[in-house]
Amino acid sequence: GRFVEAAEAAHRTIKYNPRFGIGYAMLAVCCVKLGRPEEAKDAAKRLIEVEPGFRISGSGYWGPIKSVAGPILRDLGLPE
Numbered sequence: 001g002r003f004v005e006a007a008e009a010a011h012r013t014i015k016y017n018p019r020f021g022i023g024y025a026m027l028a029v030c031c032v033k034l035g036r037p038e039e040a041k042d043a044a045k046r047l048i049e050v051e052p053g054f055r056i057s058g059s060g061y062w063g064p065i066k067s068v069a070g071p072i073l074r075d076l077g078l079p080e
Contacts, residue, residue: 027043
């Protein structure tokens with residue numbers, strides 16, 4: 001539930017490794033939770049640009065947060 005801090009961490013991740021898709025995925029989730037839909041859509045678009053093969057169900061990133069992140073990423077149009 002600490003989405004402001006999580007978004008800040010996602011921005012740092014992106015700054016230090018702009019080719020690491022998880023930063024964009026987490027930023028997208030945080031932005032949805034923070035009511036920033038345009039920024040969330042931009043992050044989701046960038047995720048697909050850096051990881052064209054990204055799939056929600058195929059991602060090993062999620063672990064325990066998959067139940068929260070998966071539906072949000074689906075709503076943003078990311079592939080299952």
